[in-house]
Amino acid sequence: MQCFAIALQIPDSEGGMNYFSDKHPWSESSGTMLRFHHYPQQSNNPGVPLAGCHSDYGSVTILIQKDIPGLEVKAYRSHNDQTDVPWISAPVIPETLLINIGDAMQMWTNGLLKSTKHRVVYHPAQQTQPRYSIACFLQLSDDTRFHPVPSPLISNLNEGCEDENALCMTAKEYLQYKLEMTYGNLMKSIK
Ligand SMILES: O=C(O)CCC(=O)C(=O)O
Numbered sequence: 670m671q672c673f674a675i676a677l678q679i680p681d682s683e684g685g686m687n688y689f690s691d692k693h694p695w696s697e698s699s700g701t702m703l704r705f706h707h708y709p710q711q712s713n714n715p716g717v718p719l720a721g722c723h724s725d726y727g728s729v730t731i732l733i734q735k736d737i738p739g740l741e742v743k744a745y746r747s748h749n750d751q752t753d754v755p756w757i758s759a760p761v762i763p764e765t766l767l768i769n770i771g772d773a774m775q776m777w778t779n780g781l782l783k784s785t786k787h788r789v790v791y792h793p794a795q796q797t798q799p800r801y802s803i804a805c806f807l808q809l810s811d812d813t814r815f816h817p818v819p820s821p822l823i824s825n826l827n828e829g830c831e832d833e834n835a836l837c838m839t840a841k842e843y844l845q846y847k848l849e850m851t852y853g854n855l856m857k858s859i860k
């Protein structure tokens with residue numbers, strides 16, 4: 670979090686290098702979540718991704734991958750980019766954390782930082798071993814609002830947000846909105 674604040678040159682008067690970390694205090698309630706993934710060993714490529722193309726909702730995701738690759742990312746240049754950007758595999762680098770930028774960070778930085786579209790696909794090494802990964806989805810504390818990040822690098826960009834209404838939400842409301850957009854119909858259909 671401090672690296673982001675340093676890179677975005679947040680002035681000391683606004684919190685400086687602690688600008689982002691101050692808005693993710695462990696002591697306050699938030700939607701921050703840890704998810705453990707197990708992709709079972711399997712002999713054949715299923716053809717469809719093991720986790721479909723998506724971006725994460727929070728500010729950043731810290732991902733640990735173990736032994737077996739499979740994660741792929743897209744380097745879109747904007748939120749609305751419709752061009753067919755190729756998938757790039759994100760290899761497993763031992764003792765390394767992978768950081769993905771999420772939708773909240775993209776909106777918060779007015780589109781300067783892009784939320785990474787990613788998916789998980791079958792890798793031949795999965796023939797002999799299951800794949801494991803752990804993702805920590807960092808969310809702003811519940812009551813935080815998305816006031817634009819006070820960075821001299823973020824001024825007139827305006828392509829960060831998929832829905833302008835989201836800009837007036839708190840972090841908790843935004844997360845509920847994203848969950849509703851993704852799972853709303855599914856929840857209705859099983860009620
Ligand atoms: O298992 C992985 O490497 C990524 C999983 C993922 O993208 C997610 O849970 O949001």
Ligand SMILES: [Fe+2]
Nearest residue numbers: 723724725787
């Ligand atoms: Fe993800």
